[in-house]
Amino acid sequence: MVPQLVSMPCAAEPFDEFEEAPGGAVTTSAGGAFELRPYEGRLGKRRQLRELLQTLEARFLESRERISNAFGPLCRVRKPVILWVHDAHPRLPGCRKPDGWAEALHDEQTTLGFHAEHFVNGDADLDLELDHELIHAAMRDRLGKLAYRKVPHWLREGLALYGAGQGDERLSHLAAGYGTSEDGDLVVKDPKDVIRPLESRKHSLASYAEDVLAVGAIEHEFGPEAVVLLYERVVRGVPYRKAIEAVTGLGWKRFRALAYGYSLAVARRMLLPGRATYASALGLYNRARRAATQRQAAEAKRLYLKAADRFEDFLDRHPESVYRRQALLLLARCWLRGDAADPLGADRVRECLRELLAERGPFRRQARELGGRLEK
Ligand SMILES: [Zn+2]
Numbered sequence: 001m002v003p004q005l006v007s008m009p010c011a012a013e014p015f016d017e018f019e020e021a022p023g024g025a026v027t028t029s030a031g032g033a034f035e036l037r038p039y040e041g042r043l044g045k046r047r048q049l050r051e052l053l054q055t056l057e058a059r060f061l062e063s064r065e066r067i068s069n070a071f072g073p074l075c076r077v078r079k080p081v082i083l084w085v086h087d088a089h090p091r092l093p094g095c096r097k098p099d100g101w102a103e104a105l106h107d108e109q110t111t112l113g114f115h116a117e118h119f120v121n122g123d124a125d126l127d128l129e130l131d132h133e134l135i136h137a138a139m140r141d142r143l144g145k146l147a148y149r150k151v152p153h154w155l156r157e158g159l160a161l162y163g164a165g166q167g168d169e170r171l172s173h174l175a176a177g178y179g180t181s182e183d184g185d186l187v188v189k190d191p192k193d194v195i196r197p198l199e200s201r202k203h204s205l206a207s208y209a210e211d212v213l214a215v216g217a218i219e220h221e222f223g224p225e226a227v228v229l230l231y232e233r234v235v236r237g238v239p240y241r242k243a244i245e246a247v248t249g250l251g252w253k254r255f256r257a258l259a260y261g262y263s264l265a266v267a268r269r270m271l272l273p274g275r276a277t278y279a280s281a282l283g284l285y286n287r288a289r290r291a292a293t294q295r296q297a298a299e300a301k302r303l304y305l306k307a308a309d310r311f312e313d314f315l316d317r318h319p320e321s322v323y324r325r326q327a328l329l330l331l332a333r334c335w336l337r338g339d340a341a342d343p344l345g346a347d348r349v350r351e352c353l354r355e356l357l358a359e360r361g362p363f364r365r366q367a368r369e370l371g372g373r374l375e376k
Helices: 047-071 116-120 126-150 153-164 167-178 207-222 224-235 240-248 252-271 275-293 297-317 324-339 343-358 364-375
Strands: 034-037 081-086 102-106 110-115
Touching: 034 047, 047 081, 047 116, 047 126, 047 153, 047 224, 081 116, 102 126, 110 116, 110 126, 126 153, 126 224, 153 167, 153 207, 153 224, 167 207, 167 252, 207 224, 207 240, 207 252, 224 240, 240 252, 275 297, 275 324, 297 324, 324 343, 324 364, 343 364
Parallel strands: 034 081, 081 110
Antiparallel strands: 102 110
């Protein structure tokens, strides 16, 4: 059984270094702060892409301000940044991980690459990605290649996610991927099944939640200023365990235990409430899907509407749940497949989709697709 509900949108890729810089003409900004590389991909006629290119410059400058507000004046890339929107393709120099949303390349300059497809289809949010990659780039810029590599992956990602405000998003990915199986069974009996102490295994997509929670633990115990102080010490080249000790007063073992305890507590608070109701709704939804594939239309309709009731119940009783977005998406599908002819059902689908599209977060692309189908 695969403990995954719906496919997880891919995260921003870990910061990467490439040997080979992309060539081509660039437009330089008046102040020399950045350069824009022209877009040469297949999606140039798409409205979303044209908007993205038109606003890229202004949004880059805003992002630069936001991250220095978050982490102080040391959080700024000193050399010009090349902004490059391109189609994800493994053969393009600077695009070795096409599944990711954005990436950074370093030589004499910093190139931030954004994969056009993910921004056009609504999976990725440009402001978040700019903030995230710029925080990485500023650290890399201050530290240089070798010292930057000595900062462990969890801390680089934790600081970038925290500074970009991507914590909630990562935690909801954790919930989406690990809460419940396809059949609606509760796979994860305890958050310990998914959250591990720092540095206990290879860094993976799921560990992005641990990374941001570890930084969240510092904020929770010692205040947001402590995170800024930690950032400053790390970019000044203080070895990270010493920097953590200077800021928190805790040696590595004690800090690791604190971060783990905090992460488990947050995960318990987020993953457990309403999970049984959510799981039973999901179980019904999956039974409906199976009935539909076996061409039992009447049974499928009955199960979709029953699942819809249960998702409604879940959303009523747990409005703050991390499963909210998944539940809204599945509820919209239940109505659409159960009884889209019913005007009340169609209205409810629109409400769910409106809520999904109104805020940042996962499942926006799926919501957009469903919206398109509803209007047909
Ligand atoms: Zn990153």
